[in-house]
Amino acid sequence: LRSEMGNVERLSLVGQMAAGITHEIRNPMAVVRGFLQLMREKSPVSLDHYYRIVMEELDRANGIINDFLSLAQNRIVEKEEKHLHGLVQELVPLLWADANLRGQTIELKLGDGVPNLYLNPKEIKQLILNLARNAMEAMGEKGLLTILTRTDEEFVELEVKDTGPGIPAERIGRLFEPFYTTKAKGTGLGLSLCMRIAERHHGTIAVNSAEGVGTSFIVRLRRLADYAPALSELKSSREA
Ligand code: ADP
Ligand code: MG
Secondary structure, eight states, X not given: OHHHXXXXXXXXXXXXXXHHHHHHHHHHHHHHHHHHHHHHHHOSSOOHHHHHHHHHHHHHHHHHHHHHHHHHOOOOOOOEEEOHHXXXXXXXXXXXXXXXXXXXXXXXXXXXXXXXXXXXXXXXXXXXXXXXXXXXXXXXXXOEEEEEEEEOSSEEXXXXXXXXXXXXXXXXXXXXXXXXXXXXXXXXXXXXXXXXXXXXXXXXXXXXXXXXXEEEEEEEEEOHHHHTTTHHHHHHHHHO
């Protein structure tokens, strides 16, 4: 019991440090961002080109910090009863804009009888977005991204499927490692965050991939009915 306590304390210390560090980094970054905007407005020569690059990099760094913070902190997420399809629909305009730029297509196959789930909307949207972004980044032009949902007695499944190059079997095992990336500008935090979010929802993520055919990430979330009695669990997660 003692060593377990030690573990919990260490985890929260890491979380606290992450919060402290990210706060200290975010503040100067916000200042840099503000002054950049001002410099562009006041500058006699056009800085648009440099401005765009610097802003993109700043926003990227900010995104990494946010993902890292979300990963390092075992934070308690507020959950509410919501429908998965509503969240998917909210993301559709964003996903279509991205897909259009890449010459790709999106298809939704939202299954019948999917019940409400007990979830944190922000986190589940982040999860779907991360999986969809990966899918789009993996595919070339004419790629097809399919988002499917289905349900059985116990689980609701969300599948994000692409027609990309697939993932070699020897790489599958590393996908969810923090900082594992094969992209020049990747952070390797996307899938570890997805895994963390699924865990916070008592869910799992599985991968199916065939080289030259495509990849499918399948998120399984427990149905609300199985959840409702688990109040003790909710209480303990709130105390953690
Ligand atoms: P990042 O996207 O920043 O590289 P992720 O954690 O989101 O980090 O993904 C890790 C790696 O998993 C990617 O770099 C890529 O090699 C692989 N990957 C993830 N999704 C797919 C996909 N749909 N198709 C092919 N490879 C993928
Ligand atoms: Mg990613």
